[in-house]
Amino acid sequence: MxxxxxxxxxTWPKPRCVPEAAAEFLARGGGNLGRGTASWRDLATLNMVLDCRIRLAKLFDGCDDGNPRYVTFCSGVTEALNVVFKGFRKSFFSSAPKTVMRVLSTSMEHNAVVRPLRGMEGEGVATEFLECGPDGALDLGLLEEVLMDGKFHLMVLSHASNVCGTIQPLEGIAGLCRGAGLPLVLDSAQTAGILPISASKLGLAALCFTGHKGLMGPQGIGGVVWDPGFASRVAPLVEGGTGSFSHMETQPWEMPDKFEAGTPNLPGIAGLDAALGWLEETExxxxxxxxxxxxxxxxxxxxxxxxxxxxxxxxxxxxxxxxxxxxxxxxxxxxxxxxxxxxxxxxxxxxxxxxxxxxxxxxxxxxxxxxxxxxxxxxxxxxxxxxxxxxxxxxxxxxxxxxxxxxxxxxx
Ligand SMILES: Cc1ncc(COP(=O)(O)O)c(C=O)c1O
Structure with a gap:
């Protein structure tokens, strides 16, 4: 038992369509993404990946009318957060080399947030973790006060606690960040697929998601839904082949290629695409x-x-x-x-x-x-x-x- x-x-079990779609991709399709011709195999992969991007942009109500170009795939929310933090830092220091980059977060974060931020301390990055209440919720008054002097460059927030389930007052927090002109990065690991999230209405700079929890997909797939303006302020962390712009020796900045060097987890995307279809039906x-x-x-x-x-x-x-x-x-x-x-x-x-x-x-x-x-x-x-x-x-x-x-x- x-x-x-x-x-x-x-999450376990997954809806049956999820393992079936991942297995079907490996058994019958299996073409790489943009690294072939217009064979049925290559086009099937292209369509499947685009379909998944469109579904994610719709689910999270992404900016630019849910433009699927602004969906980046990576291995999960941990990698997504690293892509955002470290890419932002790279751009930040190339435009303001002598400035301290100040990041604000909370005392309820997962190590997926805490460790990369702590890791960047001593490299020109200063972090502040705002103390939440004993129930895990962030006090909006405290945030408002802290934002007063305008010294922060980025805020990172876990939408809900993976320890005790407390949901942060996201609308209020996002409103305060918008008012202060502070880009807000959301860790949606525990809420994606369970709570509705509108990245465009909240004005999120980047929504980081993982496929294997509430989204009901397989492990090893997740990503970022970007605000286009913010994406243009973040340098690519991983550089390499994209199957496009092959004449260039440097990383293209066109989306979605900019943040997707290397072959993505295609069986994972196939499973996630099926899971998103299941979520659309189940609501x-x-x-x-x-x-x-x-x-x-x-x-x-x-x-x-x-x-x-x-x-x-x-x-x-x-x-x-x-x-x-x-x-x-x-x-x-x-x-x-x-x-x-x-x-x-x-x-x-x-x-x-x-x-x-x-x-x-x-x-x-x-x-x-x-x-x-x-x-x-x-x-x-x-x-x-x-x-x-x-x-x-x-x-x-x-x-x-x-x-x-x-x-x-x-x-x-
Ligand atoms: C709030 C939160 N953030 C980040 C993560 C990391 O997710 P992943 O391992 O899929 O990258 C988790 C996973 O438990 C989580 O609960």
């Missing part, structure tokens, strides 16, 4: 409603079970991503084990077929904000395909582990 409750890491509103219902049921059961919850107490302003604790022993009884209770519990649940994720979830800053550092928490993230029966079975399993906690570990 397997009950998958780790959808914040990657995001329906997905969100279903996840909210299962989330409400989880919270109800959690309260009865006496578990500790981090972040928002109801489904208002949050996703169905739950950071919880079920203390197995009172602190005074806790003896020799080196693992935190959430690690022991996750292992025991896993032996019983329940898939969750314990620990710090690549987000030490977020756990510090929530007060759960360094022990972390157990993250339970039901998804579209989970049922209330799965949630019941999960809480029964937690009870079963609690009852035999000493035998489970053999350590206490």
């Amino acid at each position: 397997s009950i998958y409750l780790n959808n914040a890491a990657t 995001i509103e329906g997905i969100r409603e279903r996840e909210s219902k299962i989330g409400e049921y989880f919270l109800e059961r959690l309260q009865k079970a006496g578990g500790v919850l981090y972040g928002k107490p109801t489904m208002e302003g949050r996703l169905a991503v739950f950071a919880v604790d079920f203390p197995l022993w009172p602190p005074s009884d806790r003896k020799n084990t080196k693992m935190w209770d959430n690690g022991i519990l996750a292992d025991e649940l896993s032996k019983r077929g329940f898939e969750t994720r314990p620990g710090l979830h690549c987000s030490p800053l977020a756990h510090k904000t929530l007060g759960s550092f360094p022990k972390g928490s157990l993250r339970v993230s039901p998804g579209y395909f989970n049922t209330p029966e799965d949630i019941d079975a999960f809480f029964d399993a937690v009870e079963a582990v609690k009852e035999c906690r000493d035998e489970c570990t053999g350590k206490n």
Whole structure:
């Protein structure tokens, strides 16, 4: 038996059309992108990639009337963020070599944001991580105050926390950034495919997405939906063959080629394209409603079970991503084990077929904000395909582990 409750890491199962499309591409099509002739094979790849770009530009309501040229493919949101940060830095320093590039972010970010920013510190980049509240939400008043002196050049924000599911007040944040003329880069890893996002209405400089979570696609594919003006201010990070402008020895700046050197993950794009087709049929509103219902049921059961919850107490302003604790022993009884209770519990649940994720979830800053550092928490993230029966079975399993906690570990 397997009950998958780790959808914040990657969604599973995928709609059937997703593995089928990826396999079909490899088995029957398989042509490279723009590196052949006008054979049916080459044209099929070209059409599939264009179709996926169009679907993404439509889903995220991209600028320039959803112009698909401004969709860049890369391996996921991590690479997308690196492409944006480091390409922006490259351009920034070539036009203002002696200036410090100042980046603003929040204390709820994933290491996909924190590590590249920390990595650029000492190379002329200064970062500030605004402290969010104990529920993980950014206070708009605080942001307004910080933006007052106009010293920042870029802001980066995770739309929703991968630890506790808190959704940031994006409209307000984007409005303040627009007012301050500050380009806003969005990490949509946890919300794409679950919440509607309009890049053009929000005025996002770059929307970074990953294909394998709420978008229901395969791993290894993601990208950026750019504002055209911002894209022109970012230098390409990776340079190489594009299948176009082959007479040139330097990287072309035409979109989408500018940011897409090398052969892209074509089976991944085929799977993502099929997933986006499934999302169009299923409709995001329906997905969100279903996840909210299962989330409400989880919270109800959690309260009865006496578990500790981090972040928002109801489904208002949050996703169905739950950071919880079920203390197995009172602190005074806790003896020799080196693992935190959430690690022991996750292992025991896993032996019983329940898939969750314990620990710090690549987000030490977020756990510090929530007060759960360094022990972390157990993250339970039901998804579209989970049922209330799965949630019941999960809480029964937690009870079963609690009852035999000493035998489970053999350590206490
Ligand atoms: C908020 C957030 N940002 C970034 C990432 C990184 O995503 P990927 O590994 O697909 O690049 C994740 C993945 O868990 C995430 O939850």
